[in-house]
Amino acid sequence: MKHIVMLLLVVTFSASAQSDMEKAEQYFKAQRWEQAKVLFEKCLKTSPNNNYVLECLGDIAGHQKNWDEAIKYYGQLKMLQNGNANYWYKYGGAMGMKAKSVNKFKALGLIDDVEAAFLKAAQLDPKHIDTRWALVMLYLELPGILGGSETKAQKYATELMVLSKVDGYLSKGYIDEYFKRYAKAEVHYIKAHEIGNSKTTYQKLYTLYSIKLKNTEKARKLKEAFEGKES
Numbered sequence: 001m002k003h004i005v006m007l008l009l010v011v012t013f014s015a016s017a018q019s020d021m022e023k024a025e026q027y028f029k030a031q032r033w034e035q036a037k038v039l040f041e042k043c044l045k046t047s048p049n050n051n052y053v054l055e056c057l058g059d060i061a062g063h064q065k066n067w068d069e070a071i072k073y074y075g076q077l078k079m080l081q082n083g084n085a086n087y088w089y090k091y092g093g094a095m096g097m098k099a100k101s102v103n104k105f106k107a108l109g110l111i112d113d114v115e116a117a118f119l120k121a122a123q124l125d126p127k128h129i130d131t132r133w134a135l136v137m138l139y140l141e142l143p144g145i146l147g148g149s150e151t152k153a154q155k156y157a158t159e160l161m162v163l164s165k166v167d168g169y170l171s172k173g174y175i176d177e178y179f180k181r182y183a184k185a186e187v188h189y190i191k192a193h194e195i196g197n198s199k200t201t202y203q204k205l206y207t208l209y210s211i212k213l214k215n216t217e218k219a220r221k222l223k224e225a226f227e228g229k230e231s
Contacts, residue, residue, distance in 0.1 A: 024056070033060045049080055058090060067098035078117075085125030092117030093134060111146055114138065122156075129167055132156040136171050140178050150175065166196040170204060182212050202226045 020039045027036035037060050043053050058073030074091035081087055096114045099107040115138060121131040135156040142148030153175055161168025173188030189208055193201035202222065209219035 021053075028056055028060070031063070033063050036060060051077060051081060054080075055087075055090075058094070062090075062094060062097070065097075065101075067094050067101060070094035071098065083124055085121040085128045085131065088117050088121035088124065089128065089131045089134065092121065092131075096134070096138070108146075111142065115147065126159075127163055129160065129163055132160050132163070133167070133171065136160070136174065140175065150179070166192050166198075166201065169195070170201065173204065173208075177208060177212065180212075182208065186213070197229070 020042050024036050024039035024043060027033075027039065037057065040053050040057050040060070044050065044057065047053065054073050054077050058070050058077065061067070061070035061073060071091065071094045074087060074094055077087040078084065078091050092114050095110050095117060099110040099114060102110075118131055118134050118138060121128055122135065125131070133156075136153045139147070139149050139152040139156075154172075157168060157171035157175060160171045169188045169192035173185045173192065176182070176185035176188060185208055186205070189201070189205040193205050195201075206219055206222055206226075209215045209222060
């Protein structure tokens with residue numbers, strides 16, 4: 001009898017945990033972050049090294065702009081799975097967002113860790129596109145004295161070109177736009193849009209025309225062509 005009772009308790013507990021996980025996933029998909037967080041935290045108590053739960057909690061913290069909490073969860077993930085490029089990428093991203101949210105003095109103490117995390121992710125996965133985008137933006141935004149460099153940014157844009165022509169042209173255009181080389185940026189964005197013909201490629205080119213170049217005619221024609229394709 002005692003064994004039967006224990007078995008029933010185990011089954012009931014397992015079913016409850018599964019129910020919490022399912023509900024947490026439903027809340028997560030619905031972007032009901034706080035409700036999902038409560039249930040994922042409950043799941044974490046019974047499975048403290050569950051990679052999926054840790055990542056979801058890190059993602060929730062990121063959506064809520066709670067960078068310290070995101071860093072904590074992603075940091076735990078990269079320790080558990082040191083060879084996972086995506087965990088290093090997310091850790092570096094959370095560190096980078098924290099650096100942008102604090103004063104310059106505190107941000108200086110985070111920059112090396114941000115760069116190291118992204119470089120580690122790039123090393124672990126030669127095909128990780130998001131990491132290479134992150135490095136392009138990091139090296140453009142960093143002052144030269146802190147390691148910023150167009151040459152470094154171009155290196156990862158070139159790597160993107162090998163992995164994805166659309167991302168390659170977009171990143172090359174992004175660099176040119178950053179340095180206000182708008183004519184060159186236009187060439188790259190046009191190539192990206194010709195290949196991808198997506199909402200992302202359209203928006204980059206449309207924004208360049210309407211805001212940077214202030215060419216309302218080109219912006220109008222692009223919009224008409226793109227909206228005509230969608231209809």
